[in-house]
Amino acid sequence: xxxxxxxxxxxxxxxxxxxxxxxxxxAVILIDESSSLGGQLPQQTxxxxxxxxxxxxxxxxxxxxxxxxxxxxxxxxxxxxxRVVGLYADGSVGVTDEENVFPVKAxxxxxxxxxxxxxxxxPKWTMxxxxxxxxxxxxxxRDFVLPGNEAVIIGSSDxxxxxxxxxxxxxVNVKGIVEEQPEVQASDNVKIEQVQQSGVPIYLxxxxxxARGNGEVAEIDIEHTGTVLTEKVDLVCVDGGRSPxxxxxxxxxxxxxxxxxxxxxxxxxxxxxxTDREDAFLAGNAAGxxxxxxxxxxxxxxxxxxxxxLQAISHDEAQQIRGSxxxxxxxxxxxDIWESRIHHIERYANPKLKDQFIS
Amino acid sequence: xxxxxxxxxxxxxxxxxGIAYHLSERYKGGVLVLDKKYPMTxxxxxxxxxxxxxxxxxxxxxxxxxxxxxxxxxxxxxxGDVEYKRTGGLSPFFSEEDREKALKLAEAYREIGIKxxxxxxEEVLEKEPSMNPEVVGATxxxxxxxxxxxxxxxxxxxxxxxxxVNYSTYNKVTGIxxxxxxxxxxxxxxxxxxxxxxxxxxxxxRELGEMLGINIPVNQLRGQxxxxxxxxxxxxxxxxxxxxxxNGEVLMGYSMEEKGFDRSTTLDVIQETANMALHYVxxxxxxKIVRAFSGIRAMPExxxxxxxxxxGVENLYVAATHSGVTLSPLIGTLITELIMDGETSIPIDRYxxxxxxxxxxx
Amino acid sequence: MNRLDKSTIIxxxxxxxxxxxxxxxxxxxxxxxxxxxxxxxxxxxxxxxICTSLVAKVIHEETGKxxxxxxxxxxxxxxxxxxxxTLATDSTSFSTVKSVLDEVxxxxxxxx
Amino acid sequence: MHIKDHPVLGKQLQEPxxxxxxxxxxxxxxxxxxAAALIANDIKKFGVSRKNIQDRGLFCSRxxxxxxxxxxxxxDHVRTCMTRVEEGMEIYPNLEDPEVRRDGNGD
Numbered sequence: 025x026x027x028x029x030x031x032x033x034x035x036x037x038x039x040x041x042x043x044x045x046x047x048x049x050x051a052v053i054l055i056d057e058s059s060s061l062g063g064q065l066p067q068q069t070x071x072x073x074x075x076x077x078x079x080x081x082x083x084x085x086x087x088x089x090x091x092x093x094x095x096x097x098x099x100x101x102x103x104x105x106x107r108v109v110g111l112y113a114d115g116s117v118g119v120t121d122e123e124n125v126f127p128v129k130a131x132x133x134x135x136x137x138x139x140x141x142x143x144x145x146x147p148k149w150t151m152x153x154x155x156x157x158x159x160x161x162x163x164x165x166r167d168f169v170l171p172g173n174e175a176v177i178i179g180s181s182d183x184x185x186x187x188x189x190x191x192x193x194x195x196v197n198v199k200g201i202v203e204e205q206p207e208v209q210a211s212d213n214v215k216i217e218q219v220q221q222s223g224v225p226i227y228l229x230x231x232x233x234x235a236r237g238n239g240e241v242a243e244i245d246i247e248h249t250g251t252v253l254t255e256k257v258d259l260v261c262v263d264g265g266r267s268p269x270x271x272x273x274x275x276x277x278x279x280x281x282x283x284x285x286x287x288x289x290x291x292x293x294x295x296x297x298x299t300d301r302e303d304a305f306l307a308g309n310a311a312g313x314x315x316x317x318x319x320x321x322x323x324x325x326x327x328x329x330x331x332x333x334l335q336a337i338s339h340d341e342a343q344q345i346r347g348s349x350x351x352x353x354x355x356x357x358x359x360d361i362w363e364s365r366i367h368h369i370e371r372y373a374n375p376k377l378k379d380q381f382i383s
Numbered sequence: 384x385x386x387x388x389x390x391x392x393x394x395x396x397x398x399x400x401g402i403a404y405h406l407s408e409r410y411k412g413g414v415l416v417l418d419k420k421y422p423m424t425x426x427x428x429x430x431x432x433x434x435x436x437x438x439x440x441x442x443x444x445x446x447x448x449x450x451x452x453x454x455x456x457x458x459x460x461x462x463g464d465v466e467y468k469r470t471g472g473l474s475p476f477f478s479e480e481d482r483e484k485a486l487k488l489a490e491a492y493r494e495i496g497i498k499x500x501x502x503x504x505e506e507v508l509e510k511e512p513s514m515n516p517e518v519v520g521a522t523x524x525x526x527x528x529x530x531x532x533x534x535x536x537x538x539x540x541x542x543x544x545x546x547x548v549n550y551s552t553y554n555k556v557t558g559i560x561x562x563x564x565x566x567x568x569x570x571x572x573x574x575x576x577x578x579x580x581x582x583x584x585x586x587x588x589r590e591l592g593e594m595l596g597i598n599i600p601v602n603q604l605r606g607q608x609x610x611x612x613x614x615x616x617x618x619x620x621x622x623x624x625x626x627x628x629x630n631g632e633v634l635m636g637y638s639m640e641e642k643g644f645d646r647s648t649t650l651d652v653i654q655e656t657a658n659m660a661l662h663y664v665x666x667x668x669x670x671k672i673v674r675a676f677s678g679i680r681a682m683p684e685x686x687x688x689x690x691x692x693x694x695g696v697e698n699l700y701v702a703a704t705h706s707g708v709t710l711s712p713l714i715g716t717l718i719t720e721l722i723m724d725g726e727t728s729i730p731i732d733r734y735x736x737x738x739x740x741x742x743x744x745x
Numbered sequence: 746m747n748r749l750d751k752s753t754i755i756x757x758x759x760x761x762x763x764x765x766x767x768x769x770x771x772x773x774x775x776x777x778x779x780x781x782x783x784x785x786x787x788x789x790x791x792x793x794x795i796c797t798s799l800v801a802k803v804i805h806e807e808t809g810k811x812x813x814x815x816x817x818x819x820x821x822x823x824x825x826x827x828x829x830x831t832l833a834t835d836s837t838s839f840s841t842v843k844s845v846l847d848e849v850x851x852x853x854x855x856x857x
Numbered sequence: 858m859h860i861k862d863h864p865v866l867g868k869q870l871q872e873p874x875x876x877x878x879x880x881x882x883x884x885x886x887x888x889x890x891x892a893a894a895l896i897a898n899d900i901k902k903f904g905v906s907r908k909n910i911q912d913r914g915l916f917c918s919r920x921x922x923x924x925x926x927x928x929x930x931x932x933d934h935v936r937t938c939m940t941r942v943e944e945g946m947e948i949y950p951n952l953e954d955p956e957v958r959r960d961g962n963g964d
Contacts (some may be wrong), residue, residue, distance in 0.1 A: 057920065059941060069865040085866065107830075109652045110822030111673075118650040118822075125654065125832055140921060142798040143757075147750050147800055150757045152901035152914025152922070159918035159938075167893030168860040168869050168886070193864045234750070239912050240901040267798060274820040277647070282813035288798070289817055381647040383425065383586075383679065421779040428782050438849055474846060481846050488849055513958065522846070533782045540772075552773045612790055612826065612934060613907065615956045623846075630785075631954050648822055655839055657832040666957045668830035671934055673790050675822050748939070757916075757924065760908045790923035795916075825920060828933070 027053045027101070029330055030117060030130035032108055032272065035063020036316060037308025037323035039091040045134075046098035048336040053128060054100050055119060057107035062088035063138060064158070065316070067165035069193075071187045074293050076324075076358050077318045087316065111275050115303070132303050132330045135272055136323060139287060139309035142264030144178050146232040153241035154260040157187040164194050172259025176244055177201045179231060179263025180208045185215040187261060192222055199255050200273025201226045202246050211358065227253075233255055235260060268310045279378030281371055285364040286312030288350035289312035292375045293368075295346070297322060300375070305330055318357040325349050384551065388413040390579040390722070391568055393556050393591060395422035398707045398714055399533065399583030400539035403730065404462065405715030407546030409723050414548040415577070417484060417570055419555035425535050425585045429678030431608055431634050432532035432708045433621055437472055437524035438488055439706075441497045443733065444687060448706065449497055450729065451713035452526050458712045462542040465535040466629045472503075472527025473511060474623040475518045475663060485522045499524050513617055513664045529621045531629065539711075559594040579722055581700045586644070586681040588689075588703035594646070597693060600684035600739055601703045603643050607652045608636035609660065610674040611667070618664070620638065625660055635660040639680075648675045675697055680705050690714055690734040701736055755803060756796040758789020763803060770807045777801070784788035790826055793818050859897045860884065876946040891937035891948060892918065892925045901928050903937065904951030913951075926951040 029045045031038045046052045060066065068084020075081060082090065116127035141156040143149070153172060156290050157179070163171045175196050177184050180203040188198050201219070203209065206229050210216050220226065225240035229351040230248035235241050241260055246253040267287040270280070278291045278299045290312050291299050298305050307326035308319045323347055332342035354362055389412030392399045396418075403416045422428075434452050439445040455467045476485060482501065489499040498504075500523045507514055507521045540550065551572065558569040559580070566580040582599065584591035592599030613631030620626075624634040637659065638652050653675045660667055681703060683689050688704035700721060702714050720727045751764035761784050770781040777793065777800050780786050786800060787793035791802075801815045823832070862868050874885040876894055885894030892903070892915045901914045903925050916924040920939040929948050931933040933955035937948070 057939070065898060083865070108824055109827055110648070110653065110824060113649040113651050120827060120831055122828075122831060124834070125650065125827070127650075132904055140794065140919065141917065143795050143916075145753050145755055145763075145799050147753050150754055150906070150911060150913065150916075152903065152912050155914075155916050155918065162918045163893055163896060163915075165863070165866065167889045167897075168863055168866075169889065169893045169897040170858040170860060171896055194860050240914065264798065270817065271794075271820045271824045274817065275647070275824070276821060280817065284812070288812065375812060380817070380819065381645055383644050383646050421774055421776070423782045428778075438846065440849055476846055484846055484849055484851060487851060487855065488846075491855070537783055550773065553775070565867065609829075611829070613954050615954050615958075617956075617958050650822065653822060654832055654834050655836075657829050658834060658836060659839060661829060661833050662837065668828065668833075670829050670955065670957055671790070671826040672823055672829055672832060673792060673826045674788075676819075721768060757906070757913075757922070760906055760911070790926070791921060794921040826923070 025053065025126065025128045025130065027051045027130050028334055029053070029132050029134065030128055031134045031136060033063065033136035033138055033308065034058070034061045034102070034104070035136060035138050035308060036065055036087065036091060037138070037319045038063070038134070039095065040308050040320045040323025041070065041134045041136060041327035041330070042100055043091070043094050044324050045330055045336070046095065048331045050331065050334055050336050052100045053103060053110065053130070055103040055106045057105065059105050061092050061102070061104070067161050068186070068316070069165050069190055072316045076320055076352055076356065077142065079320070084316070099382055108272055130303070132305060132333060134326045134330060135304060135306045135310055136308045137265040137272055137310050139270045139313050140269050141266050144262040144264040147234040147236065149262070151235055151237055151241045152239065153237065153258055154235060154262065157184050157261040157263045160259065160261045161187050161190060164190060170194060170196065172257070173197060174199055174257045175259035175261060176246070176255055176257050177261045177263060179203065179265070180210055180226060181263055181265060182210040182212050182215065184263040185210045185212065185219050188219050188224060189215065189222070198224045198260065199257060200224060200246065202230045202232060203228050204231050205229070224371050266309065266313050268312065273299065273306070273310070274380060276304050277379070277381060278304065279375035281368050281376050283312060283364040283368050285360050286368065289377070290368055292372055294372045295350070297326040298329060300372070312361065312368065314361050315359055318353055318361070321349050321353045384573070385413065386573055386575050387547070388415040388575060388577045390414045390581065390664065391566070391577040392416045392581040392583055393568070394583035394585055395540070395550060395552065395635060396425050396427035396583065396585050396707065397536050397539070397711045398585065398704065399581070400536050400543060401711035401715035402583060402702060403548045404539045404543040404719045405719045407543045407548045409719055410440070413619060414543070414595055415575065416543070416548060416550045417551070417554055417556055417616050418552045421552045422540060422560045423533065423604045425587075425708065426678050426681055427536050427549070429676055430532050431626065432530050432535070433468065433626065434471055434530055434709045435621070435706070436497065436526050436666050437492070437499050437522055438474055438623070442491050442497070445492060445497055446468070446495050447713070449526055452528070454710055454712035454716065455528070455530070455600070456741045462538040465538050466531035467528065468530070468629070469526065469528035470626070471523060471619045472623065473507065473521045473523055473620045474516060475507060475521040477504055477517060477519050479519055482520050485520065486521060495525065497526070511620055511622065512617070513666050515663055515665055527621050530708060531614070531628050535708065535711070543719050561595065562734060564697070567681065579698045579700065581702065581718060583702045585630045585707070586679045588701070589683060592701070595696065595699070596737070597696070598704050598739055599689060599701060599736065601689070602682050602684065603641070604680040604682040605640045605642045605646070605677050606636060606680060607638050607648045607656060607675060607677045608634055609653060609656050609672050609720070610634055610676070612673050614670055622663060624663055629685070633670065646677050646679060648677045668677055684739070688734045690717060691731050691736065694737050755799045756786040758791050759785045759787070759826050761786040766800065767807055770804065775804070776816055781818065787818060792821070825841065825844065863952065874942050874944050876942050876948060878948045879950070887940040887942070889942050891929060891940050891942055891946065894942050895937070895948070902950065907954070
């Protein structure tokens with residue numbers, strides 16, 4: 025299989041990049057291991073704002089529909105339920121449909137492989153009924169299944185607040201949010217307010233001593249201000265934060281930098297969202313954990329840069345569009361994340377980790 | 384930490400740690416092992432770890448490997464369980480022409496006391512029921528087996544440390560000099576002095592030798608290896624190309640590529656290796672592969688080990704070889720004999736570095 | 746990270762605890778891969794996708810090294826587990842993959 | 858418990874599907890994954906770990922942690938969080954290492 029552009033990951037970043045490239049006449053293959061487009065968006069039932077100007081505030085699944093519909097009149101080759109296995113010596117990407125593994129040779133690649141949730145370890149954290157907040161959200165908003173009736177959430181990011189509200193919306197009794205740090209990690213005060221008004225206590229400087237249960241979680245001990253609180257639960261959702269998924273960048277020999285605020289190790293990339301491997305671009309959470317609006321903008325930048333490199337648009341036009349996309353990104357993105365991203369791009373020439381396969 | 388030692392070993396992999404352990408059993412002087420990272424970041428940590436004798440050629444080299452294989456049971460008694468299993472080694476073939484080659488091999492080995500049987504198809508399938516029924520025959524040697532390389536090096540280190548050997552890791556050697564009968568070893572963290580110096584640099588032996596103007600002609604030959612998820616035990620032998628570890632995973636791979644120090648893997652070789660594994664054992668088809676790693680063989684220019692004293696440089700010893708896992712008990716014993724007794728119990732002049740016409744350059 | 750109870754599992758595939766990792770760090774292991782080779786931590790089906798960040802925290806706590814100085818583990822293909830038959834092609838030609846007998850050369854009927 | 862009427866997404870569970878866990882029939886719906894369908898039927902323990910035989914179930918639901926490994930229609934170590942239910946699916950917990958011998962002489 026040959027193509028101009030291979031986009032890996034059909035989440036918001038991949039879909040945005042697909043629009044920029046396919047709408048300018050480039051042959052695009054869009055691959056995702058899930059059976060549907062949109063990545064995690066379809067299960068985001070909360071209102072997403074801010075979004076780039078042309079999108080306006082939408083709920084996650086509405087945004088997914090819009091991104092998918094925009095691609096309707098372009099001949100994109102969708103490879104759903106396909107996943108990347110690795111690379112061939114000539115640089116083509118090894119893809120599998122679970123029957124065979126076959127090479128896909130692309131002139132340029134855009135990796136929109138997203139982020140993965142980090143685990144939180146405490147005694148017996150491996151019991152059934154203990155899962156990530158992303159897993160709980162997937163169950164209620166995509167599979168329409170109640171993961172439990174009485175829950176405790178460990179961690180207090182914006183994502184954790186969304187999941188707390190969504191669990192309560194489907195009737196789960198969220199008995200508390202446990203945060204190790206002295207202050208709530210979420211930045212959206214409206215959501216924090218909503219969670220507290222629903223009667224959910226947020227325990228700060230608190231940690232989990234142990235979970236207990238037979239075959240599945242039944243009880244959890246929370247240490248808070250010197251006292252031990254035991255809660256009867258059948259669901260524990262952990263929020264260990266998220267990090268970019270790096271496996272494919274690593275196989276490509278990309279080098280990495282480290283930005284705490286962007287999720288830790290990040291592939292090195294310049295202002296074209298090009299990694300230090302000439303034919304590999306990136307977009308979305310893979311370029312640093314950020315909000316949905318920013319994710320879309322990074323997909324557009326990567327798409328525009330690829331169009332420029334494949335002469336689908338001129339350098340000047342690309343510079344002009346990128347300029348305005350970066351301006352909008354600065355306005356829309358959380359200040360700390362924006363500054364970390366700029367700092368990361370500035371250090372493009374001196375990565376912290378490189379030549380990982382040369383011993 | 385002390386900076387003067389009677390003996391310094393550069394390189395803490397299976398060969399270097401093997402030497403340090405065997406030396407520590409008899410030697411009373413201070414021993415320091417230097418490694419530029421932590422042991423097993425090189426070949427010792429990325430190997431199928433066969434303890435393999437048969438079809439190593441010529442026969443004197445097979446004999447050398449056999450001596451080492453025979454030391455393994457005693458080694459396990461001394462340093463603890465290294466998951467050494469003398470499973471017997473099967474090298475199957477699928478065409479009648481190979482049978483002639485196999486018979487010649489068996490005959491050549493019989494002369495030096497290595498029993499190799501050439502099995503018929505039925506005998507192969509009886510020994511290894513999961514083998515592809517299209518197999519035509521196999522060479523079989525009861526001495527072959529395998530070991531867990533991680534445990535082997537770990538147990539060597541623990542036993543050596545218990546006998547007083549010091550390890551300094553993440554401490555790369557950057558320069559070596561010899562003046563008035565002593566070696567000065569300069570490394571990232573420290574400068575050391577010692578009487579005896581042992582070069583066990585594995586794939587980096589050439590670079591190490593150059594620090595003393597000595598040619599240690601070791602090249603790099605990459606091998607890619609597939610690892611399956613742990614499966615219920617079903618493979619009885621070490622088969623040339625794959626084996627099943629104690630933990631149940633099957634290791635598959637027998638490839639050779641000249642890629643210098645590039646330890647990446649490629650789907651090209653991975654898929655070819657998968658074809659080989661399925662060709663040998665079709666029932667592996669549903670087994671899931673969880674990892675493909677690659678290791679760099681430390682391959683001396685002529686393929687044979689470089690062991691022993693360095694002519695012209697007193698108290699300098701070198702141990703650089705391929706099949707370091709198979710040979711580590713023997714090499715450890717031989718180097719210890721050279722240092723303690725000045726000579727070895729079996730002749731090793733074939734393996735001397737002098738065969739490369741080496742003298743001290745400059 | 747619950748540092749009080751060192752029996753806490755860090756690698757859920759291979760069930761390696763905090764104290765097992767702490768012990769090998771005490772013996773000089775510094776990177777994820779050092780720890781993996783000595784304890785099997787990270788060798789399970791998930792291939793360290795879950796325990797990488799947890800082990801990095803243990804290394805940080807035991808050695809004081811900041812997280813940005815704790816390198817990534819060596820990530821390998823396949824990016825997630827895959828059946829051998831899916832990987833295999835139907836070709837029977839082998840170029841780089843050899844059989845051991847290939848290496849045995851005969852010179853005028855004798856093994857060289 | 859299935860969410861028949863989602864507060865934001867409404868009635869999404871349309872085509873029912875019957876799946877079998879340890880030979881017992883359970884109710885699922887077309888677009889659900891095996892893992893989700895089992896949880897809807899209060900089955901959270903999908904298997905046990907290898908060394909300490911500890912219970913395991915859904916954790917990451919992204920196909921990365923492999924804690925949701927089960928035997929589905931005769932195939933071992935299937936990631937049930939990434940596998941959609943199909944009518945008549947036979948599902949068993951993951952209790953031991955896969956056995957290859959029986960596949961060898963089967964199909």
